[in-house]
Amino acid sequence: MVNKEGDKLSDYPYTKVDEDTVKKILEILESESSKWNAPVKVLKSKTSEPFRVLISAIISTRTKDEVTVESTERLFSLAKTPYELARLDVIEIEKAIYPCGFFRTKAKNIKETSRILFEEFNSRVPDNMEDLLRLPGVGRKVANIVLSRVYGQKAIAVDTHVHRISNRVGLVNTKTPEETELELTKVLPQEWQSRFNELMVAFGQVICRPIKPWCDECPISKYCPKIRVKR
Template identity: 35%
Template sequence: MLNRDDEIINRFNKQYGTKLYCYLKYSTPYELLFSTILSAQCTDERVNQVTKNLYKKYDSLEAFAKADVDELAKDIYSLGFYRAKSKNLVACAKVLLEKYNGDLPKSLEELVALPGVGRKTANVIRGNLFNDPSIVVDTHVKRISKRLGFTKETDPLKVEMDLMKKLPKEQWILWNLHLITFGRTVCFAKKPMCKECFLNDLCNSKDKVV
């Protein structure tokens, strides 16, 4: 018989499958990196709408490296924090060209050293491009992991460390994918759909709607 945590993981796998995928649309490694940078405080759907034209206008790392920061900021205005994101994209493109010959580094330490790249973004890259098991702690993962009792922490790094201890490595990337879908369709921040939830009998959250 599965313990509670394993049963939760098993139900997520049955409900959403175990195929790896990415919500952000991209055709090159640097596009995924840039889209992830742009997704801070913004929805993946909105990022995909903007980058559809953005990656046509700036169709190479060289184009981003040479881009006018103010013009690029206007191109990504609707994504929020556009000035900082614009500066980071240009600076990041230059570093990738000058230091890595246009490739993306693989290590966490090198990735987080890139302009605009934090641990969350680095883990997206490691998991999706290099198949390096990693846990991405976004707002859904942080909220739902706590609700389900997989962590008591609120700091993203501490949440990540707790999840690394609790989850099998093969579930690290899936946990993010499953909880994003779950958080968008069932376990909302406000008014979660507890009565329709396939984890209702296993959830002891104080936010649970009876």
């Protein structure tokens, strides 16, 4: 089997990391993370309120982290609660969140999600997957971000950073984010599961980047098999 770059599957043998190495990798990254100037850290420092976490997670889908930070800022300068946000015109929301990806669809979803939260949840962001998935614009990734960051639950939000890095490092050997979420629940120590997304997003923004990862500067380089990384 050959991909469009002409690489064979056998060029990228899968090497699963053992349990002790998983822990070591997580501990190293946690201790190094204070040095990283990653957009996700800016987002987090400005986003501890549950409703804001939810809305910024909806905005973040298929959008650069820097754009998500700025779009969320602009939107919350207009309205801060579900009631206030539901009363904005869709056009106002579109203008505030532009140029995030799919801004028209997201603007509609944000308005409708705000209305549902106000009318059916007393303006409170739900703390369970079932209710979160009822909200327009909320899929498993967004729901898991809310459950882990807001409620501290053992939920693993799998975005492109988490999916890519988990496969490069050999934590999993998967093709889709859904598979990655399932496999990570088996290999990650429980105490790391709610923290994992944030750690991987920051790591993926500054070191293990999608294109040309900084393997020479990487603090876990000696433990990483660098699966499917072009060298």
